[in-house]
Amino acid sequence: LFRTAMEVYKGDRYLSGDNKLYEVFKVNKNENTAYAKYLQTEKLPDVNIEEILQAMAVAENTGEKRVAIYSTHSDESYLPSDGAASINGHGGIYKVDAALQKALEAKGVTVKVDRTLYLPHDAMAYSRSRTGAVKLLKDFKPDLLLDVHRDAVPLEEYIRKIAGKNATGVRIVLGRNNPNLKANQQLAYRIKAIADKTYPNMIKDIFFGKGDFNQDLTPNSLLLEFGTYSHTRERAEVSASLIADVLTKALYGSDEQKQVGTVTKAQRPLPGQNKAAGTGIWVLIGVVVVSAVAFMFLSTGGREMYHKFSKATRKEFASYLGKFRRKKGDEP
Incomplete structure (x- = not known):
């Protein structure tokens, strides 16, 4: 169900x-296996696209709309292209930044892209x-700060296939150890709710990871992953061009949504307060991709299931799980 x-x-x-919604309650790094429990089915905001368009x-003409973009992992690229x-x-991730910038600007948004290299990828x-x-927030004061990435699964x-075009799913990543998590989550849920109605299956999931991913700096800050290295x-x-439509609706389709970006006092990540709850144990099975660990949620369906995967020790990004079946003529 899920790998990262x-x-x-x-x-x-x-x-x-x-x-x-699921929560990880146990991780076995030696076996690259983790376990998670089902918590609940989340209710996303009830969005009315027609009302959003009217509000927009x-x-x-009520003021300048601003979005700032940067890429922490400057080296990330797409192997085939x-x-x-x-x-x-x-x-290649910077070309994804550029596509997002162009699409946002076409919708009347002023966009600042930071092309600073933050190498190495460590x-x-x-x-x-x-x-x-911090510089983007102080100098540009964006309504939204985006850190653009790609995955490695x-x-x-x-x-x-989105809107009839060959595209990718988009993952939203939130830092669960940051004081702005509630606001970040509200924005992420609103984005997913709008995307689910306008571009079904675009937002593949939302991952709440350990750390803050610099999202403690401002309430309207998200990390987006556009696909993976192998397509x-x-x-x-x-997908970057299409999600621009979703972002503008989420930000400017309601007066309550717009919050001008400001730098909040830097805080250390807070200890996680989540507790495992609910029923239905889910298993997460992972493979090693370079030094990172890729995890996959796999439902037990109420029955004990155990799957073994050989440990991957190949060169970076060389491991491949299973044979992907594509329709004829559908390019990666």
Whole structure:
């Protein structure tokens, strides 16, 4: 049901495409296996697209609309299009940034893209990109701050046909250890609710990971993952162009949604307060992708299930789980 190149920790949460919420209560790193419990089915905001469009029309001339974009993992690229999964410099992810920028600007939004390199792709990358995020917030004062990424799992996790176009699913990642989580989550849920009505299956899920991903800096801050390394970059660019429509509706379709970005006092991540609850044990099975761990949720359906996967020790991004079946003529 779910795989990610991010390492999964006890207390992490996952909202599936059909809005079921799970929480990890145990992680076995030696076996690359984690366990999660079903908590509840979340109720997303009740959005009315017609009313949103009317609100946007009324607010069209009420002030400048601003969105800022940066990419913490500057090297991230798309193997089929860029020739490598990782580029020591401006990776293919910046072309996804550009596609998102162009689509937002076409909708009347002023966009600032930070092209600063935050290499290398290591545990300190978010500390380095924090400087850029703070500068964007202070100098540009955006309504929304986006950190754009791509995932590193097999392409069947993300490949989509959206609005008749070859595209990718989009994952929203929230830092569960930050004081702005409630506001970040409200925005993420609103975005998913609108996307579910306008572009079904675009938002594949929402992952609540350990840490803050610099989202403690402002209430309107999100990390978006556009697909994965093993499909074409053009698919990610299509999704970036389409999600611009969703973002503008979410931000400017209601007076209550717009919050001008400001830098809040930097705080250390707070300890997780989540407690496992609910019924129905779910199992998360992972494979190693470089130094990251990819985890997958697998339902037991009320019965004990046990699946073994060989440990991957191949070169970075070389491992592939299973054979992906595509329709004839459907390019990666």
